[in-house]
Amino acid sequence: xxxxxxxxxxxxxxxxxxxLAGVHPQxxxxxxxxxxxxxxxxxxxxxxYSEADIERLRRIQELTxxxxxxxxxxxxxxxxxxxxxxxxxxxxxxxRYRRDLVPVSQARPWFDRG
Amino acid sequence: xxxxxxxxxxxxxxxxxxxLAGVHPQxxxxxxxxxxxxxxxxxxxxxxYSEADIERLRRIQELTxxxxxxxxxxxxxxxxxxxxxxxxxxxxxxxRYRRDLVPVSQARPWFDRG
DNA sequence: ACAACACTCACGGAGCGTGACAGTGT
DNA sequence: TACACTGTCACGCTCCGTGAGTGTTG
Numbered sequence: 001x002x003x004x005x006x007x008x009x010x011x012x013x014x015x016x017x018x019x020l021a022g023v024h025p026q027x028x029x030x031x032x033x034x035x036x037x038x039x040x041x042x043x044x045x046x047x048x049y050s051e052a053d054i055e056r057l058r059r060i061q062e063l064t065x066x067x068x069x070x071x072x073x074x075x076x077x078x079x080x081x082x083x084x085x086x087x088x089x090x091x092x093x094x095x096r097y098r099r100d101l102v103p104v105s106q107a108r109p110w111f112d113r114g
Numbered sequence: 115x116x117x118x119x120x121x122x123x124x125x126x127x128x129x130x131x132x133x134l135a136g137v138h139p140q141x142x143x144x145x146x147x148x149x150x151x152x153x154x155x156x157x158x159x160x161x162x163y164s165e166a167d168i169e170r171l172r173r174i175q176e177l178t179x180x181x182x183x184x185x186x187x188x189x190x191x192x193x194x195x196x197x198x199x200x201x202x203x204x205x206x207x208x209x210r211y212r213r214d215l216v217p218v219s220q221a222r223p224w225f226d227r228g
Numbered sequence: 229a230c231a232a233c234a235c236t237c238a239c240g241g242a243g244c245g246t247g248a249c250a251g252t253g254t
Numbered sequence: 255t256a257c258a259c260t261g262t263c264a265c266g267c268t269c270c271g272t273g274a275g276t277g278t279t280g
Binding site: 015 | 232233234235243
Binding site: 063066067068069071072073075076079080082083086087089090093094096097111 | 182183186211
């Protein structure tokens with residue numbers, strides 16, 4: 001239990017999270033107020049960032065380095081999540097299609113032809 | 115021919131396009147330089163905006179009104195295009211699945227269950 | 229008591245919309 | 255000639271990162 005490598009285990013205080021993400025600690029507070037990250041809190045109201053939070057912070061850095069402002073970052077990350085979800089559904093369709101329904105004799109199902 | 119309602123027919127000069135989109139003409143030149151729109155040009159190098167261009171300009175307005183900067187608008191619109199494309203592929207899968215492969219006796223195929 | 233957390237405020241750079249200006253084309 | 259296009263430049267506003275300052279927590 002309490003494995004620090006668990007991506008959902010919130011272990012990093014703000015100064016460490018800022019260092020890992022390569023930004024000013026104050027910047028992380030700004031991101032939180034804008035709704036881009038939502039770190040856990042201790043009983044004493046201190047932020048604790050998980051490995052997944054750090055990954056998200058790094059993604060935010062990439063996007064801001066590309067010139068996006070925070071409103072754009074928020075919307076882009078939501079859309080990227082949607083794209084991932086749609087790709088997963090598509091892959092699931094294809095898997096089922098192949099496994100359950102395409103005759104073995106049919107070498108190339110329609111979704112492989114174009 | 116040359117139907118002005120054709121969404122690909124480039125007919126509006128910049129002042130009219132700006133009025134239709136509700137923005138300053140100079141703003142449209144900025145959008146073009148940033149790669150957000152690409153209006154046609156006449157032989158005399160004047161811009162001509164199509165109905166589709168106007169629609170795109172209105173979408174840009176929506177996004178900037180939501181606080182996005184132009185870099186964000188560009189990326190969001192590309193992602194939205196991708197989402198549309200993925201949804202179309204998904205719908206195509208479902209259509210084929212229903213038509214070709216799901217037995218009539220099977221009332222609810224797997225993709226309708228969750 | 230000290231270090232690191234919490235929060236708010238102010239400065240500076242960059243992005244973007246708007247207007248002014250000069251030149252060109254119809 | 256006159257008007258609307260072309261471009262560039264400058265002003266002002268907002269956004270955002272950074273630092274300072276102060277209070278609180280462990």
